[in-house]
Amino acid sequence: MNIGEVAEQSGLPAKTIRYYEDIGLVRPARGENGYRAFGETDVHKLVFLARARSLGFTIEDCRALLALYEDRARASADVKQVAQEHLGSIERKITELQAMHATLSDLVHRCHGDDRPGCPILEDLAGRG
């Protein structure tokens, strides 16, 4: 299977698939013409990667999860730990964004948004808020 078809099936851009090969996440065979020849296993891995990435796992998380996925003797405790740590970082990001949102939302609501002088947003940014 050529990279174009794999891209379609996995939902990943061809560029990204080549990158994943570069960093060793997949190792497709090569045809005589030099084209990458993807097997079913490769496609499965790429689907796995696409899903994991869409859940926000980093590439290194993905590498670990993929190793666990391929490890017949894996303990799901290891998987759970990676996922829980990621969940924690998602929670921290949400909290951070919510704090930004609260502050900024307040400033935006207090800004009349016309030509009158005095803008609460600029005043806050300037340290006089």
Next chain:
Amino acid sequence: MNIGEVAEQSGLPAKTIRYYEDIGLVRPARGENGYRAFGETDVHKLVFLARARSLGFTIEDCRALLALYEDRARASADVKQVAQEHLGSIERKITELQAMHATLSDLVHRCHGDDRPGCPILEDLAGRG
């Protein structure tokens, strides 16, 4: 004022302040010895930048906000628009993270996390969830 003191006052690393000069956000004078010589205005700008960055504005947003801040004839409508667009992008990010969180949280709770075979997390990632 040397960069070290400015770093302390603004809360920004010296490295970051040099970077901001590089990209034209501040233009400190230079002393005879080649050291950057920051004035009060520079410090104000850097405090402004630190605050705006902490609210998640991009560097280019900051550049625009700084220009508006320095523009005596500015309309707060312009400021408000930048802020509102940023608020929208924060909201989109939060929504995205919350979706990830919901899915992953569900998977984590369903994963027993021991040595028994079958891990809902891996099964989801593999497309069999």
Next chain:
DNA sequence: GTAGGCCTTCCCATTACTGGAAGGTCAAGC
């Protein structure tokens, strides 16, 4: 044989820094 649509590699750009090397400057202490 040629047009187009694939595929290949390679290098550069992105965002907002961060780290580190190599070297100049300054103030203090001996």
Next chain:
DNA sequence: GCTTGACCTTCCAGTAATGGGAAGGCCTAC
């Protein structure tokens, strides 16, 4: 006067995870 150490300088490279685009090979159809 000399050294030490803290500060400053520039420049180069790296981060995460791609995306863009050039230059060129391959493949199929007309």
